[in-house]
Amino acid sequence: MEITSQQFKAVSSSKLKDAKLQKALKQAKGGFVVSRAKVVKELDNFEEIRQAASDVRDHCLAHLDSYLEEWERRAQEAGTVVHWAESYEELNSIVVQIAQDNQVKKIIKSKSMVGEETGLNQYVEGHGIEVKETDLGEYIIQQAGEHPSHIIAPATHKSKDDVSELFAEKHKRPRLDDAEKLTHEAREILRPHFLDADMGITGANFMIAETGSTVIVTNEGNGRMTTTMPRVHVAISSIEKCLPTLDDFALMMRLLPRSATGQVISNYVSMTTGPKRAGDKDGPEKFHVIILDVGRTRVLGSELRDALRCIRCGACMNHCPVYQNVGGHAYGWVYPGPIGSVLTPAYNGIENAIDLPNAATMCNQCGVVCPVKIPLPDLMRKLREKQFEKKLKSNMEHWSLRLWAYLALRPKIYSIVTRVMARIGRILGGDSRRIRRMIIVGQDWTKNRDMPAPSGRTFRDIYLNKMNKR
Amino acid sequence: MRVGLFVTCLADVMRPSIGLATLELLKREGCEVIFPEGQTCCGQPAYNSGDRHTAQEFARKVISEFADVDYVVIPSGSCGGMVKTHYEELLNDSPEYRARAQWLAARTYELTDFLVNVLNVDSFDTTFQGSITYHDSCAGLRELGIKKQPRKLLDRLNHVEVKEMSGPEQCCGFGGAFSVKYGDISSRIVDLKCDDIEATEADAVVLGDLGCMMNIEGKLRRRGNHKTKVLHIAEVLTGLVGNETE
Ligand code: SF4
Numbered sequence: 001m002e003i004t005s006q007q008f009k010a011v012s013s014s015k016l017k018d019a020k021l022q023k024a025l026k027q028a029k030g031g032f033v034v035s036r037a038k039v040v041k042e043l044d045n046f047e048e049i050r051q052a053a054s055d056v057r058d059h060c061l062a063h064l065d066s067y068l069e070e071w072e073r074r075a076q077e078a079g080t081v082v083h084w085a086e087s088y089e090e091l092n093s094i095v096v097q098i099a100q101d102n103q104v105k106k107i108i109k110s111k112s113m114v115g116e117e118t119g120l121n122q123y124v125e126g127h128g129i130e131v132k133e134t135d136l137g138e139y140i141i142q143q144a145g146e147h148p149s150h151i152i153a154p155a156t157h158k159s160k161d162d163v164s165e166l167f168a169e170k171h172k173r174p175r176l177d178d179a180e181k182l183t184h185e186a187r188e189i190l191r192p193h194f195l196d197a198d199m200g201i202t203g204a205n206f207m208i209a210e211t212g213s214t215v216i217v218t219n220e221g222n223g224r225m226t227t228t229m230p231r232v233h234v235a236i237s238s239i240e241k242c243l244p245t246l247d248d249f250a251l252m253m254r255l256l257p258r259s260a261t262g263q264v265i266s267n268y269v270s271m272t273t274g275p276k277r278a279g280d281k282d283g284p285e286k287f288h289v290i291i292l293d294v295g296r297t298r299v300l301g302s303e304l305r306d307a308l309r310c311i312r313c314g315a316c317m318n319h320c321p322v323y324q325n326v327g328g329h330a331y332g333w334v335y336p337g338p339i340g341s342v343l344t345p346a347y348n349g350i351e352n353a354i355d356l357p358n359a360a361t362m363c364n365q366c367g368v369v370c371p372v373k374i375p376l377p378d379l380m381r382k383l384r385e386k387q388f389e390k391k392l393k394s395n396m397e398h399w400s401l402r403l404w405a406y407l408a409l410r411p412k413i414y415s416i417v418t419r420v421m422a423r424i425g426r427i428l429g430g431d432s433r434r435i436r437r438m439i440i441v442g443q444d445w446t447k448n449r450d451m452p453a454p455s456g457r458t459f460r461d462i463y464l465n466k467m468n469k470r
Numbered sequence: 471m472r473v474g475l476f477v478t479c480l481a482d483v484m485r486p487s488i489g490l491a492t493l494e495l496l497k498r499e500g501c502e503v504i505f506p507e508g509q510t511c512c513g514q515p516a517y518n519s520g521d522r523h524t525a526q527e528f529a530r531k532v533i534s535e536f537a538d539v540d541y542v543v544i545p546s547g548s549c550g551g552m553v554k555t556h557y558e559e560l561l562n563d564s565p566e567y568r569a570r571a572q573w574l575a576a577r578t579y580e581l582t583d584f585l586v587n588v589l590n591v592d593s594f595d596t597t598f599q600g601s602i603t604y605h606d607s608c609a610g611l612r613e614l615g616i617k618k619q620p621r622k623l624l625d626r627l628n629h630v631e632v633k634e635m636s637g638p639e640q641c642c643g644f645g646g647a648f649s650v651k652y653g654d655i656s657s658r659i660v661d662l663k664c665d666d667i668e669a670t671e672a673d674a675v676v677l678g679d680l681g682c683m684m685n686i687e688g689k690l691r692r693r694g695n696h697k698t699k700v701l702h703i704a705e706v707l708t709g710l711v712g713n714e715t716e
Contacts, residue, residue: 009652012652012654012655013655016654016658321641321643322652322655322659325655325658325662358647358648358651358652359651359652359655360648361608361641361643361644361645361648361656361659362518362608362609362645362646362648363608363612363641363645364608364609364612365608365612365639365640367612368612381517381518381520384519385520385521385522387520388519388520388521388522389520393519393520397647401515401516401519401524404515405516405521405524405527408479408510408511408528409510409527409528409531411507411508411509414510418482418483421483422484425483425484432691434688434691441650443653444650444651444652444653445649445650445653445656445688446688447653447654447657448653448654448657448661448689448692449653449657449685449692450687450691450692452484452485452683452684452687452688452691452700454484454485455484455485455486455487457486458482458486459482459486459488459490460477460482461486462490463489463490463493463505464507
C-alpha cells in the first residue's frame with residue numbers, strides 16, 4: 001500500500017471536520033472499550049497473563065530463526081508448500097504464480113493485513129484474476145474502493161447509513177436500513193462466489209512451530225469457508241507471527257479476543273495443518289503459506305524490537321485519544337493508532353512518517369491495555385530521538401527548544417527572563433486573565449482555546465522576597 | 471525531615487499559587503522545606519522531543535540540586551513521573567549518575583502521594599467549599615499510580631463534595647508540545663473532556679498537573695464557560711487559589 005503518512009496533519013484536521021466520520025467513530029469508540037473492560041475485570045489474574053504472554057513473545061522473538069525452521073519442517077511434513085518473501089513484489093508474484101499454475105480465475109479472500117501491506121488485491125486483479133473480499137468489513141471497503149481504517153474492524157469509519165447507501169448503489173437493490181438485513185444481503189451476494197472460487201487467500205494470526213499449523217481467529221464463518229472450500233488455499237503471514245507451541249497459542253487466545261472485541265473467545269478459531277488428507281471430508285487440495293519479511297528482521301535488531309510482540313488486537317487504537325478522534329485513515333498506511341505510529345516509520349523509514357510518533361499525547365492509555373505489554377509511548381519517544389539525530393525536526397521546533405534549554409540550564413538569566421515574561425503575560429491577559437491569540441509560538445493552541453495568562457510574579461520571586469523580608 | 475520542593479517550571483512562571491500552597495502544606499506538617507534556587511525544569515520537554523542529550527543535562531542538574539534532602543516533593547504527576555520513572559533509563563550510560571538517579575527516584579514523591587503515604591495527613595484547614603470533580607492526569611495515574619491519594623485527601627475536607635465524571639482517566643489532550651503542534655486534535659480531545667466535566671455540574675475541576683489545567687481552563691473559557699473553576703489540588707487543600715495569592 002502506498003504510504004501517505006506525511007499528510008497526517010492536514011488529513012487529521014479534515015477528518016475532525018468530517019461529520020459523518022465523527023458520528024461513526026463515536027458509535028465505534030464506546031463499544032470496544034466498554035466490553036474489553038468488562039471481560040478483563042472478570043479475570044482476577046489478567047496482569048499475570050499479560051506478563052506471561054509478553055514473556056512468551058519475547059522468547060519467541062529471541063529464537064525466531066529456530067522456531068521458523070521448526071515450523072517450516074513440520075508444515076512441509078504435513079504437505080504444505082512454504083514460500084518466503086523478502087519484498088512486497090515477491091509475495092504478490094508468488095500468489096499470482098500459484099494462481100496461474102492452478103488455472104485460477106476467481107479468488108475469495110478473508111482478511112489479511114499483510115495483504116494490505118503488499119497491495120495484493122490490486123496486483124492480482126492486474127493479472128486478470130478476480131478477487132472477492134468475504135469478511136463483511138473488508139467486503140464493504142472493497143466495494144467502496146477504500147482501505148481499512150482499523151486492524152480488526154476495517155470498516156469502522158463507516159456508519160450504517162453509509163453502508164446502506166453503498167449497498168443500494170453497488171448491489172442495485174432497494175436500500176435497506178437494518179444492519180442484519182444488510183449483512184444478509186452481503187451474504188447472499190457472496191454465496192455464489194464461495195461456490196465457484198478456485199482459490200482462497202487468508203491471513204494467519206499465528207504460525208505454530210510444534211505443529212506446523214497456521215491459525216486464523218475470526219468472528220465470521222467466511223474465514224473457515226475460504227480455507228476449506230476452494231481447491232487451493234494460500235495463507236499469507238509474516239515472520240514475527242510464529243509461536244513455539246499450542247500451549248503458547250492457548251495463552252495468546254486468553255488475551256486476543258478479550259483485548260480485541262471484549263469476547264472471551266472469538267466465534268471461530270481455525271487451525272490449518274497441511275492440505276486435505278486421504279479420508280478428510282473437506283479442505284484444499286493444495287496449501288501454500290507465504291511468509292513475509294519486509295522490515296521485520298531490521299526491527300528485530302533495533303531498539304524498536306518490542307513492537308514485534310504485537311498480536312494485532314487493536315486495543316491500543318481503541319483506547320487512543322488521537323485515534324478515537326481522527327480515525328485510522330489519517331495515519332496514512334496499513335496500521336493505524338499507536339502501534340501504527342511505531343510500525344509505519346519502522347517499516348517504511350522514519351523520514352516517511354515524521355508526524356506519527358509525535359502525534360501522541362504520551363498518555364499511555366495504549367501501553368496499559370496492550371496484552372503483550374508493548375511500551376508504545378517509549379517506542380514513539382525512541383523514534384523521536386532518531387528524528388532528532390537525523391535532524392528531521394522542523395526549524396521552529398529545533399530552535400525554540402534550543403533557546404529554552406539554553407536559558408533553563410542557566411538559572412540566573414532564566415530567573416530574570418521568566419520574571420519579565422510573567423509580567424508581560426499578565427498584562428497581555430488583561431482583566432479576563434486569558435490570552436486569546438498567541439503569535440510566533442502557540443498559534444495552534446489559541447486557535448480553538450484560550451491560554452490562561454500567568455499570574456504576574458514567578459514563584460521564585462515571591463518566595464525569595466518573603467525569605468529576604470524575614 | 472528535610473523536604474526539597476521542586477516547584478516545576480510551569481508553576482513557577484504561570485501559577486505560583488501552586489508552589490505557595492505546596493509550601494504551606496509541607497510547612498504545616500512540620501517539614502523543613504528546602505527550595506534550591508537554581509531549579510528550573512525537569513527536562514521533560516527535551517526528553518519527549520527526542521533531544522536525549524539535553525534531557526540528560528537537566529536530569530543531572532536536578533539530581534545535583536536535590537542531593538541532600540530526605541524527600542523531594544513535586545506538585546505535578548508529569549514532572550514527578552519524569553524524575554521517578556525516566557531519569558534512571560535516561561542516565562544509564564553513566565553508572566554514577568544512574569545510581570544517583572535511583573537514589574533520587576526513591577525519595578521523590580508527587581504531592582498527594584506524599585501527603586497520604588508519607589505524612590499521613592488527616593485534616594486540612596482550607597477555605598475552599600463546594601463540589602468538585604477530579605481529573606486523573608495521565609502521567610500521575612499511569613506512571614505513578616496516583617488515583618486514590620487525591621480522593622482520600624478530598625474526602626477529608628468537610629465542605630467539599632466529589633462528583634466523579636464518567637471518564638476521569640481519559641486523557642485531556644495536553645501532551646506538552648503535542649498541544650501546540652497538533653492543536654486541532656488536542657483541542658478536540660479537550661473539548662470532549664470539558665463535556666464530561668460540565669456534565670457533573672461541579673463547581674470546580676481539580677487536578678494535579680498544571681499543563682492539563684491550562685489546557686482544560688483554556689478550553690472551558692473559550693467555550694464560554696466562566697463558571698467552572700480549574701484548580702490544583704494543593705490550592706483546594708489550602709484555599710490559596712490562583713491569582714488571589716499575588
Ligand atoms: S500493540 Fe498491543 S494493543 Fe496494539 S494491536 Fe498490538 S498487541 Fe494489540
